[in-house]
Amino acid sequence: MSEPLELLLLEDSAFDAELVQECVRASHPAARCTLVRDEAGFVQALATQRFDAVLSDYQLPGFGGDHALAIARARAPQLPFIFVSGVIGEDNAVELLKRGATDYVSKGRLERLPLVLERALREVRERAARDAAEARLREADSLYAHIVESLRDYAVLLLDAEHRITSWNRGAQAMFGFERAEAVGQNAMLLLPEGEDAHEAWRRDLRLAATAQRAATQRWMRRRDGSRLWAEGVLMPLHGEGGAVVGWCSIARDTTAEHLAAQVLREAKEQAEAARREAERASQAKDRFIAMLSHELRAPLSAVSAAVHLLERHASVPATHKDLVPLVRRNVAVETRLIDDLLDISAISAGKLGVKPELVDMHAVLREALTMLAEAIAERGMRVELALAEQPAWVHADPVRMQQVMANLVRNAIKFSEPGGVVHLNTALESGEFVFSCCDQGIGIAPDALERIFTAFEQADRDTARERGGLGLGLAIARHLALAHGGVLLAESAGVGKGARFTLRLPLREGAVPPPPPPSDPAAEPVQAQHARVLMVEDHPGAAMALRMCLEEYGYAVEHAASVAEALQLAQSQAFDIVLTDLGLPDGSGVDIGRALGGRLPVLALSGYGAESDLRSTAAAGFAGHLVKPVDPPQVHAVLQKLLTRPGP
Template structure:
């Protein structure tokens, strides 16, 4: 039977064969059928196996792919080794640690170079193979730490196929552990510093001396910071400076050089208190603001300075804590935190001691004040002082009260304070009213008649006050008063005198009004007189001028005409002076200011006076030394001032005398001085020398003549120019000096 199971066809030309037996044919049919079934079954089984094998291959491929992805994505450095410790595969993270390349597959582990400090690596791998115990240890590599684990791995048939070496990066964890250890060490150190600070605080508060109290704290601070020197300075708010009160490490000579420093930019402590913050000078040689103190730093042997200001709980400055280092130094945040803690303790200790000293001083002052008050009360014999309780019963009685009222202390204590009031005041309730006002308002003034023990009366003046204890609770009354009877009588006499004075002032006003009216009449008279005197002079001057021009006038007549001219000129000047004086008294004296040269006006005045000075054979010395001599002024009137001074100097100086005229300028002021060695001026006359009609006494007027108007008009002229005039003399016979001061105006360029 063929594979198809069909019978072969018989040949058409062959002989006819005999038909086989039916049983044989059936067996053959059955055998063929069974064969076909078995073949089909095997074929199906092969297909199934083939399908399963394909699925396994695909699954293995996916597993391989996943394994490759996992190996590539895994950040853990991993190396697979076979039983001979040869490289089977590795993760990318292991490349850097072992310098692996693809051709290293199959190489022994011992042939590899790596960056690990792990000499036990091969031994751990063999131990994992032999003992099936996975060794684990932390190993260091350049720049980090790793947790090394060596694990055996089993094959699919449960045999140990090799080992897996994993290296987990634990650098961050180790750094955290190191940081934790450092933090714990710092905390332990901080705790020790705090405990020492508490111990010192408890121990030093028993000390009464502030420097001795601060020294242990400063020593602890220097030790905590690792500094070489240190100081504590107290703030002196009155002198605005810092004074060293405690120090560590400095010798006396160095300490004296900065025992007191100003609060300014030249020192770190001064900057610290001024800026209210910590000041760190890393290197004094690099900080320009520290330049003034560099020599001190070099001599003392420090390069770095840290200053922390100290404030009390109300933020008021107390001083500065300063530490010094031999080398440049920057404090760590931890040291700064601890320094702040120490600074707080320094401030509290200083504030406590200052408060204690203040309290002690206050108590001593209070005791002294109480003693002084007791002595004052006991010895204040001019004042009656007593105290009383709420019922106005007397509880204390001083010697002044005993002297004034008449009751002894033993008699007065326990009596009602009402005994000093008059019967009519007691009936009117005056004692109760005075006490109530004192209790409510704190003080009640009292001026009234009082009664002594003997019944006599006196006018008492004083006050009653409520007394308070330290908690401001009222516990009684205090009355202080004195006998003012005599003063009252004096006041009454003064009132009478004031009334009389008022009447006298009214009478005086009437007289003054009359005097002012007379003065006004005098001024009018002088004005009219001046006018009337000037009127007849005009034709006289004209006639003299006309006659003087004639050629036929005899010499004797010509001399007479010259005499007439001089006297008319003098008379004209006198009339002008009278008119000016009238204007001054009426307040109508005027000047016309214009730009002028004061030296020019002075020279003009000299020319006018030269003939009179030469006539008396006097010497005139002139020194015009003023650098600036321009002003705004009335040229004619200022020239008249100098002319008056020169005329007076010549007039009151004997024949052959000396006259000096000088000028100077200073600070926009011009000074002209005229002095002589003439008759001088006595002290009493100096006080009135610039008043009108004053010439220094009758003898001067008799001997030298004149009305005494020139200096009065000169003063009015100088005053009108905003200047001043003064006279000086050592006395009669010792000459005189007149000084005129005028404002300057710089000329325009």
Template sequence: MAHPRAASIRASGPDAPLPGIMKSQASEAPREGTEPMRHNAFDRYASAVLFAGGALLVKLLLAPLLEEPGPFLLFLGAVAAAAWRGGVGPGLLAAALAAVASHVFFLAPLASPADESLRLGLFVLESVTVAVLAGLGNRPPRPALDPERDRMEAGLRSAAAEMRAVLDSALDAVVGMSAEGAITFWNPRAETIFGWSAAEALGRDLAELILPPTDRENHRRGLQRFLGTGNWPILGQRIEARGLRRDRSHFPLEMSVTARREAGSWAFTAFMADITERKRAEERLRHQLAFTSAITGHLGEGVFAVDRDGRLTFANPAAERMLGFPESELRGRPLGELLQRRAGSEPTPDDLLGRVLAAGTTVHLDGDALLKADGSTLPVAHTCSPIVTGSEVVGAVLVFHDVTERKQMEERRQQLLVREQGAREEAENANRMKDEFLAMLSHELRTPLSAIAGWAHILREGGLEPGEAARAIEVIDRNARVQGQLISDILDVSRIISGKLRLEKKPVTAAAVVEAALDTVRPSAEAKKVRLEATLDPGAGHVLADPDRLQQVVWNLLSNAIKFTPEQGLVSVRLARQGRQVEIVVRDSGDGISPEFLPYVFERFRQADSSTSRPHGGLGLGLAIVRHLVEAHGGTVVADSAGKGQGSTFTVRLSRHSVTGEHAARTAAPAAEAAPVPSLDRLRVLVVDDDPDTRGMMETVLSQRGAHVTAAASAAEALACVEKETPDVLLSDIGMPGMDGYALIRELRERPQARDIPAAALTAYAHADDRGQAIAAGYQRHVAKPVEPAELVAVVASLAGRA
């Protein structure tokens, strides 16, 4: 059923009334028989100003008391009064003044300038219409061909046409509504949005036509509240609501509503926009943002977004976690405060970002760092890419990841490389030193061998004078001892390296050890014409030491000093007590030690001069053995020299050891006389050795002492000899082809007639482990080759019980 007012507002098309002027068109008509007041022009226009000013004054006074949403009602009265009194011209002046005053003082702010302009335009149109109608209505009838009236009427029609053109071409739907809720205006855009033509919509209830059923009651309550109280919150606001199309589909719309008074009643105009596409775009954007947020939130890499000013606008959780900053502290912060380029890197962070923003190119960098919340830095590799909207670069995104582990691996790799290079250099040096050592060893071994072989050949030829023969024997003996010492040094170094050097410590008198070493080296010093001086403190006391090894230390130091001291030089040794230590100082006036070589003087195989033209022989092992033996005794040894040609000083310090008086007297007392040479008369001795020279030497030495010697070249031959006759003593080599010395003694210990034969292992296997193995196999003694004839006789006598 049509609305009650439908009969008066059914018009549509170009003749349909415009919202806001329909009531004026229906109620205003010229009044016949009324004579207009005629005044001069000044009075007529002055009265127009007064009418407009009076209306403004009244509205200003009543504004605090009224809640009228429309500012135009009193001004329309002023326009009508000015036109009625003065005609069309003063009415138009009053309309212009009212429009300016309304815009400045009363016009309610709308959500957009377009709404404000439209509302003001409607008022101007209404004012012009009122002014024209009032002015013309108060004038006597004029001839039909009155040019002035024709122009005014044409202007009015033109203004109305322009306003309709504006409304018809508006992008928003413009819908008029009466106080009863009926549609009074419906522009073409409304037809497009809602699907109803103007003819179908005009006069229909707005809520029923274009609002969903669930929203209609709210609309009606709001309208009634406004009519009763003048308060409707949606007026003058841009709000979002739901619309209903002709096909009953719902869609989102955005609208603003204005209210005005017309002929004592309220009228409303709504501006509506279909925001379906915008909502879809917003939804797509929300989905995209959620998708992007999910991706960046689960990324292991940190992500920054920066604007064109280089300030952070976004940081993902990984960035917060890696740097320790919450996003609130990162947002708005300049990237240049966080990104630290490598020292000397170009460009700077600001230049880098500027290059990305200006050129729109992606930059990949490594080796930079980001500042962390605790003040430390995080090494990162990062990619900086532009953010492009259309053709404009609006910012940049920085994706970075922690390269701490990679940097540490690189550092470790570099350290390993340095160590590898160092190890390679050490290995090369070791190989070089090994080659030099082998060359020296060959030289040091061949030199005495040459003397031994030469003089032995001369002796074999015969024809030497007794004095020359004695000299030949002395040379052979001396060079044999030199070779023995070389071999001993090499074996000692081998034991030191393998950790198998054993010390048999006991309390010994320090002075006695030094004196024994002096006696050993004195012939060498005299032969070289080097003075040997000794200052020994008898009260120096005792040390807990292996006497043989401690004597070896002092002998090595003295031999070294004599070797490097020229003729008429001086070598001195001083023994003194220094607090709770015993100090042994060996000083010489010889070649000295250069400052460059001094730190390496105790290293194995090191010699200040290892060239083939060096003036002194040796393997460079003596001082290394000294240091190890001293340290094995819990002492220290240091070397000092003022330089080449300034001599050298070696100082050994050992802890003193307290002993009882009886033991002190026993260890300090020298032997009263030399022990007599034991007799081996009628002893049966079995000698087993695969080397015929060694076997022959032992047979000769023992025979000269009265022993009856049987010689065997192998273990099998020895077993056969024992079967024929049980010897009193057995001397056997260890390393022999077929059955070795260990197997031989074990076999003999299994035979009843040979189970108790005293036996000694005479072998070149001279390590402590070799001694233990020999004893465990069944030997009573272990003697290392080479062996002195006197020692050989003493061993046999000891085994036979004649020592």
């Protein structure tokens, strides 16, 4: 019975060590692993025990894998040394292989470990067998014959200077099927497949062996019955007196099974790479679909928003119906928020949700969030009690995203409380952290739902989802944003019917110096709206009509184009002060308009395309700004006025 496999495992993580040992036992159940965690244990183990191979992590506290390799090579040069690491990297791996490492396996692909270990052990066995064969070939003829005949798994051939076979062992007979009498005297090309390529490869190996004294061989060869086998071995010149080559020794082993397995593995890798590329294409297609969906949903909402603005200013509505127009406006806001949440959760799942951190006062961000929610708070008759820390709360964060987080928490507190309730908002500066808590007296949360509510599309229970509505995305997005800023977002509740508390913690920027106010633009003569000529490019008829009416009400002179070509033609024939353009147009992109006109007048994007990539695209094309539909007409007017008073491009 063969001795159990003895492995030396250098690993500081108990969990990773157990995983590695389980993978080894899958192919070597009787293997014994000696676990060491540091240099002293590693050196002692090498000095006192015999091992068949070393499995080593690359990064250990105070002891690098490269140092462990150097120690092993100094003490046991032939001992297989395999790195098992999750952080080694391809460049480091190549360098370590040059220094003598046998192989490496990523911790993310431990299923490869048994194959790599077996290959390393096989290489040790093969190397030992080849070295033994080479040494014994130089002994007396009788000893040589005994050794050669004992190598049943290896074909050992001696050739004369003309490459004729002079010695043929039992391993060669078993491997190739030729009897000794059939092979001896024949040229070694008898064993090669037909074709000039095989013959040229053989001649190349002979030249290399003559120069380097040995050549590792890997090639297809031919059996007596015409079938092919893949053989790996070594070819060495035999020297006579004076150093002249008088013959050759070829030792080979049938590795057809291993070669075919490796080929299958390569094909599997190629298929995996093809699948990865296909997944990337699918992801890009999904991104394009989501962007198009956002545009198609936002365009009609933009028309509704503009129409509601006009109705609120001019329509005479009977008292019994006076609440309908504000109802439409609020629902436009709800739908817009749902679209934004869907886009955000899609970006999160793709790892593409970006943040733009800057030094911000979280108290100011909170006040802006409450201003935004003032109408919703008043509508439900809620009271918000605010208790802020005395000192400013400076953090390094994206103010827009933090306002989104706080607004989500307050909105949830309003949504899940009874009308007329109280929401307590508190801030504190504790142990280098900004702490914001939002506490309500609403429906509460069951203990088993406290973590589930932070999962996308999840709510506490189905009844809550039916009664209160929503997609269950706000808290998932809020927690992701908190984590992206190095913070945490936690939920607490004493149970159903007992209210809830949400706590946001972010690292403070202690000692931060408030940023100076932005420099004011050089004085410029304001352009009154009634004198401003606007080229509006919009292909959605309803949105174009409603927005045009709003802009004309403000006093702008508006020319409408529904395509890129029409817009550029109008820009050539008429003078304009500013361009307001959608991006998704029938004959191209509004980005083309920005590139063409942005050098001589401000171009403002007003589009349903509002992803980070869209914002980067318009900025690179020279746009003066980018608004994402739907936008209230007063906001469009304010941005237009700001751009019109800015010094020209």
